[in-house]
Amino acid sequence: MSVWLRPGFARHLKIPPNFRMLLLLTLALPLLAQASNPARTSAPALDRTITIATGEYPPWVGSSLPHNGYVNHIINEAFASQGLKVEFVYLPWKRAFEETRQGKFDATSYWYENDERREAMLFSDTVITNRIVFFQRADAPKVQWKTFNDLAPYRMSITLGYTYSGEFYQAIDSKLLNPIIVSSDVQNLKLLMAKRVDFFATDEMSGYYMAAQLSIDPRKLAVIEPALIKPQGYLLAGKINPDSQLIINTFNRGLRTIKANGKYQKILNRIDATSFYNPNAKTQNSSAR
Template sequence: MTGLIMVTGLALAQQRITVASGDWAPYQGDTLPGGGPAGVIVAEAFASQGWEVTFEYLPWARGFTLAQQARNDGTFLYGYSDERAENFLYSDPIINLDTVIFYRKDRPIEWSAPGDLKRYTLGAVLEYNYGFIRESDGFTLDRIADPVSNFRKLAAGRVDGVLEEVMVGWDLAERAGVADRVAYHPRAVDSEPFHFIVSRSHPDAERIIATFNAGLSALRASGRLDEVLARN
């Protein structure tokens, strides 16, 4: 029995995957301890199942494209969209986050109904989903690859607002040097879970997702998931 356990453990330890991550502080990024709390969760979820993760830090659009082409073994953190689900399998939720609209203090954005936002140009990031705010429904989104630049454009008046998660938005505003000039509307435009995703074209997609879900469940049951997220 002992020999069987050792052999099985060795076999599991030899399972290695490469995962794309982007810069989305304070949740993930190559300058954060352990790759950020989301990176720690991904690594530890797989590690609990005997899998070793190598993170490849890339611009968001590049990491997403490689994942879609199954040239890596997955990426994170991504919200759900029907369009994306056509090409990707989704894990169980890792974390729930709110997306809000940041604006210049001297040019506040007011809205009470979704249609109110159609008169604004909103800075957004390539491949991101923003709930009900979709170009196909008449909203104007100025999408770019670099989220820090969205806040520079906001300060310069080139967009009316920026769509971003609350904590991420403040970090980006600080990095852009404009945190003292911006605020955000308290009404969230989207509140959703974020996931680990794997291309449906990946030959091991279902096994990777099942393994991650098992590890995530173990972290949640042990209290480790809450412990990691509480550090943020």
């Protein structure tokens, strides 16, 4: 309730000084309470469809995958929990990043961290944690490694433009490692199965997914432990976009919501229920939401 007093009104009233002070405090207390409790003020809200530039990286993201892939499913559910719809636009990865940086899209999904991205983008909370591993043939002698020196005697291949660790690139620059560089992970897998390399590095889930697409039994592949890196994946928003902080805050709030209500874990459970990852897995839960 608001109270309006005509200017000079108090001068015409015969009010004792102590009551006058009480009146002023009564009028001021609601304002002071609101100032001391910002949570009571209404926060700005988005009221439009969120456009997200993304790319092809199955099974995590992909235009032909159920729910646009596991990561984009998480992102969609997080925004949906905040009452927002999402439109995914599939582009080459470099273009998806650049056009989001320029503010043409609200956000882009999904990316690992590096200095260039930190400089241009706002990062969400962690959406997913991946495992970049070395794959070898299951019928080959087991490769064991602790340092890159242990890998030096072997033949390996990597994908041009892929995000590996800084230490891995340093080992290549120093000529300690001399990998074959190809344009796609599919080429890496074909080289491995043809016994032209001893192992290659890629995301663990993506490696198994590619094998399934090429009709390769996943039991013919073996993961070399430990993982090369365990990068965290994020939703990014261009700093040039005036709504970028609001978009990230809204997404983070939604991510916390779906983790609390169990939807996040249900999406992750779909991974364990997929036959491309485990040939003995049951598939009846593959559509769980």
